[in-house]
Amino acid sequence: MSASSNGRPLDPGSADPDGTMALARLVRAHGVTVTATNDPAETANEPDPADVTIVLAHPQRASRQALDRLAQLAGQGSDVVLLEPDATVVDALGLPVTVTGRVPSGTPSPQCQLSEATTAGAVTLGGRSAFRATGPDAAELTMCYPVESASVLVVVPAPRAPGRPREAAGPGRFVLIGNAGFMTNDRLDEQGSAALAIGLLNRHRTLSWVTPQLGAPDAVARRGLLDLLPDRVPLACLQLGLAAVVLALWRGRRLGPPVPEPLPVVVRAAETVEGRGRLYAAAQARDLAAAVL
Known part of the structure; x- marks a missing residue:
């Protein structure tokens, strides 16, 4: 994997604070082969799906066809790690979870039996979305790191692929992470961030990190200009609107018919x-x- 200076968030070739170059190097130090790509279709060329972990950053940029392919790979034994998926991604994959709104940031304990989480302990999470289990398959889910009434990390076992023999390795899993900030260069050394990230990504000998390009025409969740604005912009516009109303009311007191x-x-x-x-x-x-x- 060659280093990159494009500075994209969650990019394993980026040394910026919001990049993940440090995590990629730590995973390689554990004997895992790390590759990076911008094209989700390249995951179709995996020679041994049962021994690969696929990380999909910004999954809402991927196409529905790419998500269907990832679901097939998970059924064949792959681990598919989705970083900050939204409701459109979860619905496209048919996962038995719902995506909540923004939850407060905190440092919760795992409160689950997932070995990677129990080894890592408390991790600073929250601040973005979280997940709640739904449907009849909710009991099969592993919900970790609860924040309020939702969980920031969820493991969903994938259904076994049709025709896959029972004696073969078990089906893979989907790992949903509501806030991937603990994987970045800036926060990897906090609490159990490194232990949790490495534990989730080194279960197989190959790690394929996929970062789809922004603005793909076939993205499962196409975004307009307003969706690309930072979260604080609508709040700032609302505050400016309220200030304009207050100013109009204050100035309006001086208007009216002349009074002798x-x-x-x-x-x-x-x-x-x-x-x-x-x-x-x-x-x-x-x-x-x-x-x-």
Whole structure:
């Protein structure tokens, strides 16, 4: 895997704080072959699906066909790790979970029997989306790191692929991570972040890290310009709108019909005529002055 300087978030070739180059190197140090690609279709060329872990960053950028292929690989024994999937991705894969909204950040303990999580212990998670189990298959799910009433990490066993012999290795699994920040270069050394990330990614001898390109025409969740704005922009616009309303109400108190008021002083009529005349002269309003005269 060659290093890259493109600086994309969650890119294993990026040394930026939000990249994952440090994690890729740690996984390689554990004897795992790490490859990186921008094309999810390249996962179809895996020679041994039962011995590969596929990480899909920004899964909403992948096509439905690519997600279907990943589901097939999971049924053949692959681990498919989805980093921050949204509701469209979960629905396209037919997983028995629902995606919640933003949950508060925290450092929860695993509270599950997943070996990778129990080894890592507490990890700083939350701050983004989380998951809740739904449907009749909810009992088969492993829900880890609860934040409020949802879990930030969920393991969903994949159904066995049709025609796969029973004596072969068991089916793979989907690993849903609601906030992948603990995998980045900036936060990999916090609490049990490194232990959890390495434990999830070194179960097989091959790791394929897929980062689809932004703006793919066949993406399962196509986003418009407003969707690309940071989360704080709508809040800032709302605050500016409220400020404009308050300003309009404050200024509106000065509007209304004229109200006659007694003058606090007596002004001679000659001074008033002279003042008006000077105003007409300054404005060169000859026609108006002649009409008044």
